Amino acid sequence: MPSKSTRLTFAVLATGAGVFSMLQSLIAPALPTVQHALHTSQSTATWVMTAYLLSASVFTPILGRVGDLIGKKRTLVAVLVTVTIGCLLAALAPTIGLLIVARVVQGIGGALFPLSFGIIRDEFTPAEVSPSISNLSAVIAAGGGVGMVAAGPIVAALDYRWLFWLPVGIVAVTTLIALRYVPESPSRAEGRVNWLGAVLLSGWLVALLLPLSQASQWGWGSARVIGLFAAAVLLFALWLLAEARSRSPLIDLRIMRLPAVWTTNATALLFGAGMYSIWSFLPGFVQTPSSAGYGFGASVTAAGLLMLPMLLAMFCSGVLSGRLEPVLGAKKLLTTGAALGAVACGFLALWHDEQWQVAVAAGIFGLGIGLAFASMANLIVGSVPAEQTGAATGMNANIRTIGGSIGAAVTSVLVTGHLQPSGLPYASGYTHGFTLLALLCLAAALAALLVPVQRARRVSGTPRASSEEGSRTEAKPGAMMPR
Numbered sequence: 001m002p003s004k005s006t007r008l009t010f011a012v013l014a015t016g017a018g019v020f021s022m023l024q025s026l027i028a029p030a031l032p033t034v035q036h037a038l039h040t041s042q043s044t045a046t047w048v049m050t051a052y053l054l055s056a057s058v059f060t061p062i063l064g065r066v067g068d069l070i071g072k073k074r075t076l077v078a079v080l081v082t083v084t085i086g087c088l089l090a091a092l093a094p095t096i097g098l099l100i101v102a103r104v105v106q107g108i109g110g111a112l113f114p115l116s117f118g119i120i121r122d123e124f125t126p127a128e129v130s131p132s133i134s135n136l137s138a139v140i141a142a143g144g145g146v147g148m149v150a151a152g153p154i155v156a157a158l159d160y161r162w163l164f165w166l167p168v169g170i171v172a173v174t175t176l177i178a179l180r181y182v183p184e185s186p187s188r189a190e191g192r193v194n195w196l197g198a199v200l201l202s203g204w205l206v207a208l209l210l211p212l213s214q215a216s217q218w219g220w221g222s223a224r225v226i227g228l229f230a231a232a233v234l235l236f237a238l239w240l241l242a243e244a245r246s247r248s249p250l251i252d253l254r255i256m257r258l259p260a261v262w263t264t265n266a267t268a269l270l271f272g273a274g275m276y277s278i279w280s281f282l283p284g285f286v287q288t289p290s291s292a293g294y295g296f297g298a299s300v301t302a303a304g305l306l307m308l309p310m311l312l313a314m315f316c317s318g319v320l321s322g323r324l325e326p327v328l329g330a331k332k333l334l335t336t337g338a339a340l341g342a343v344a345c346g347f348l349a350l351w352h353d354e355q356w357q358v359a360v361a362a363g364i365f366g367l368g369i370g371l372a373f374a375s376m377a378n379l380i381v382g383s384v385p386a387e388q389t390g391a392a393t394g395m396n397a398n399i400r401t402i403g404g405s406i407g408a409a410v411t412s413v414l415v416t417g418h419l420q421p422s423g424l425p426y427a428s429g430y431t432h433g434f435t436l437l438a439l440l441c442l443a444a445a446l447a448a449l450l451v452p453v454q455r456a457r458r459v460s461g462t463p464r465a466s467s468e469e470g471s472r473t474e475a476k477p478g479a480m481m482p483r
Contacts, residue, residue: 006124008181010132013116014139015174016080019167020109021143022150023087024052025279027103029151029300030160037160040096043217050213051100053405055107057209057398058202064114064394065250068189068387072122073182076115080175083109084168091164102164113140114394121381121389122185131322133381134374138318141373144279145311145366152301189387191248198250200242204235205398212405216412251391260383261392263451264334264376265399270444271338271372272400273407274345274437278365280408281415282348283307285430286358292420294427296355309359313366314373321374330382334375335448340368341441349434368441376400379451407440 027034027048035045067075086105093099120132154162211218211225218224243249255261283303288295298306321333344365351357376396384392414436415429 006128006132008177009119009123009183010136012174012178012182013076013112013119014136015170016076016083016109016178017112017116017136018139018143018146019171019174020083020106020112021140022147023083023106023109023167024056025144025147026151026163027052027147027160028280029148029283029304030155030163033155033160034096034099038093038096038099044096046213046217047100048096048103050210052103052107053213053401054206054209055104056110057107057205057401059108060110060114060397061201061251061391061394062193062198063108063111064118064390064392065189066193066390067111067115067118068187068390069191069193071184071188072115072118072390073178073184075111076119076182077175077179079109079111079115080171080178083112084171084175087164087168087171091161091168110397111394113397114390114392117377117381117393118187118386118389119182119185121386122187123183129381130325130378133377134322134325135319137374137377138315138321138370141318141369142311142315145307145314148279148283148307149304149311152299152304156301187386194243194246194248194250197239197242197246200235200239201250204232204239205402207232207235208402209405212409215409216416220413251395252388255384255388255392256395258383259452260379263447264379264383265396267334267338267372267444267447267451268376268396268400269403269406270440270447271341272403273410274341274441274444275365275369275372276401276404277407277411277433277437278345281411281430281433282358282362285352286355288424292422292424292427294352294430306355306359307362309363310366310369313363314370317367317370318374319370321371325375325378329453330375330378331448331451331453333371334379334451335445337368337371337373337375338441338445338448340371341365342438342445344368345434345438345441349431349438352430352434372444407437411436 031042031045031048034040034048035042038045063075063079083106086102086108089102089105090099093102116136117133120136121129124132151163154160154166207228211228215222215225240253243251243253256265283300283306285294286296286298286303286306287300289297296302317337324333344361347361347364348358352361377393380393380396381389411433414433415425418426418429420426
């Protein structure tokens with residue numbers, strides 16, 4: 001746990017990251033309300049989610065790297081100010097166009113994740129780093145759950161605009177406290193921002209994620225989808241070439257090739273596919289009228305309450321992960337978390353006729369999310385040099401998002417591929433979808449088994465890599481290599 005001298009810093013980081021995570025899921029249940037209030041179409045309203053996803057994907061690794069170079073506190077404060085402005089714009093937006101722009105601005109807050117992990121690594125004592133990262137990961141994971149649970153009551157009691165008014169006040173106060181009390185990290189990377197790499201990274205991320213999020217409307221065989229996928233492949237190749245040749249790469253590809261890093265990222269890709277798909281489709285499943293042969297006809301608020309076991313479980317297991325990691329090792333916790341996700345999705349594929357069954361499955365998946373989030377962050381932070389923390393953790397978050405987009409797109413095909421005359425999906429579509437997600441989480445657990453057991457010790461301020469035995473040996477900062 002953080003010491004007395006670092007508790008305020010941790011509170012600031014947790015508040016900022018938690019609010020951003022909440023904003024990611026808070027608006028999803030309210031999209032029909034937004035569509036009606038702003039007199040727009042359903043396809044246009046979905047851009048409220050898509051714009052946020054694309055913006056976060058672009059800015060998370062780039063600003064993580066900027067923080068490594070110019071100072072994490074300075075970048076953190078700038079990002080918090082930007083999120084405040086984005087929430088204010090969204091709360092006041094008179095048109096869907098301005099609301100989409102506001103969501104782009106809010107998406108810049110994705111950089112709060114890597115910046116927060118970097119500040120913890122730089123400022124906290126060695127004994128505080130791992131549990132603090134686990135606790136912060138628990139807050140990040142739980143933030144998405146809070147969004148799903150809270151959206152219905154807020155919209156029902158107030159108005160959808162309060163989904164943004166409330167974060168305005170919270171983030172504004174957090175910004176002032178951060179400016180006054182969060183110390184500037186002494187660890188700085190050398191070099192400059194590789195803007196060519198940043199442009200190419202942004203290009204291939206947008207070209208990949210945009211068709212994944214819109215393919216159900218555009219059609220998988222449409223020229224736009226195929227053309228964007230082709231552009232993503234080309235831009236990705238150019239990005240790799242530019243980064244390999246750069247003296248100051250945005251993302252150091254040598255770091256990404258470290259065994260502990262690439263195996264953790266592979267697990268993040270697969271687990272993210274399952275996690276984000278559950279978040280996207282399970283509320284829709286329980287809101288489906290029982291006349292469809294399944295579902296419970298739940299309201300937005302009732303659907304959120306059915307997700308409450310997931311919220312509580314992911315927070316508790318994330319906090320507990322910090323206590324278990326020194327004993328069991330982050331690898332075992334990551335493997336267990338992914339396996340629990342597979343169990344939960346398999347349970348849903350077989351049993352989903354009663355509300356308690358959905359609640360139990362949600363709770364099991366929540367346990368898996370909490371363990372997986374915390375252990376992923378600890379594995380990445382413990383495997384890279386201090387000056388690469390922001391960029392490396394930013395890419396890990398991005399890879400998890402890419403996995404989520406792929407998983408959601410494929411699950412959407414299974415769920416909506418065959419519709420009843422009423423326009424609702426058949427129960428078999430959801431069953432096939434849950435089965436796919438179980439297989440993806442199982443693959444994530446198998447990928448986690450490839451993560452090498454690490455032993456490293458650190459000098460003051462440098463985080464340790466996790467060890468199955470919990471033992472540590474002396475090493476220079478950033479020199480931790482898997483056995």
